[in-house]
Amino acid sequence: MIPYTPQAYKLLHEGSIALAEVEANGMRVDMDYLERTIRKTHRRVQRMEAGIKGTDVYRAWHRTFGGKMKLGSREQLKTVLFKVLKIDKPDGMDSMDETSLNLLNHPFVKDWLAIEKLKKTSSTYLVGIQRQVVDGLVHPFFPLHTTRTYRGSSSDPNFQNIPIRVPETGRLVRRAFIPRKGRQVGEMDIKGNEVRFAACYHKDPRMIEYICDESKDMHRDMAMECFLLPQDQVNKGTRSTTKSLFVFAQFYGDWYIDCAKRLWEAIELDKLTTADGVPIKKHLAGKGIVRLGNLDPKREPLPGSFEGHIKAVERNFWKKRFPVYDKWKRTWVDAYRSKGYIQTLTGFVCQGYMKKNEIINYGIQGSAFHGLLWSLTRLIRYEMRKRRMKTLIVGQIHDSIVSDIVPEERDDYIMLCRDVVTRQLREEWPWLIVPMDVEMEIAGIDEPWANKKAII
């Protein structure tokens, strides 16, 4: 079986040509800034490492491993903490990642985590990007042939995982990306891209309402349910934690046990509060939820447990709020199991052994990216070319486009982005049954990417 339709082939063929142009363009990098920041960061790491040298844990570590001691080794740290110093290992701690280590609440471990975090920022991003610069420009690759879902990817350097969620780290790295002289960095983002494309598959009327009615907000509504808050007590942090740890997790096929665990941990990690500033745990206690629960799927959740609460929220989410989506998942999986493949709305075939959650997600993820890819291709190979624009597209991050904008072309470029995504794309794909929306962020002339700000 040829795993694609002619339209699907055309999309990737023309997309590849457009992305080759993006790669050739490249993004300007402030090399002086990178140089100084790498030096500064290196010194900071050294100071931090010096700061833990006198501690008991460090000494035990050194005693145990001598010349073979490696501060970056989690394996060695595990030995030192639990074998040498015999620190109590919390039950359920099966890994040495940040979340698990934070459970120890140990001063040395906290310092060590902070050091590793900074080393990662430096090696992967500051130094990693610097290594790829040629004549003041980085040219990340954007291949279309590497993923199982027919999404794109990026490498050398990866332009699609540059820090942003932790503002300080995001700024540190994104300060290095600058526009060409006299220009400005812009980023166009397709709002709720995956959610919109998912709706074209399952067609759940309640979801379509959320998408069409701007006054509705699914993440806010789920934050209200997860944390038992009235609408006006949901703040930004609570909403965004709910969005990633409950709503998207559920879409991807998570279940209440892990959702409850991660949300519970996030309450303290993200310092979640009500809009009035009451810590969420305190707020929940007032509502009778005083503990996480035993997280045993074979037993009924304990009364007063967050686990039991999230279990009910989950049931309501699928059975009451989005029953059509829920049913679509089952029929989509059944269809795969009888045919042996799925075909995406954009004409690609995914085949081979797939688990339930993969079957559900692949088509949605691929098609959502294809909306971005079609728009980018249309912009480059038609709209911007026709107008002989000097503005350059310099990168793509799954549902957003980064560009190096000539100020005089700014308004035209914004208008074109909006027109292509919200109107032309829907003309191209009649099955795109929901409205599309874009968000533009732009930094000032000669300012770095880090300075991008939303425009109306």
Next chain:
DNA sequence: AAACAGTGCGCG
């Protein structure tokens, strides 16, 4: 020295 596997973590 190079290749590989495992872990962890950055992003959508």
Next chain:
DNA sequence: AAAGCGCGCACTGTTT
């Protein structure tokens, strides 16, 4: 019965 989707890169530790 099963239980978070998709990537790429750095680092450690082991094997070739």
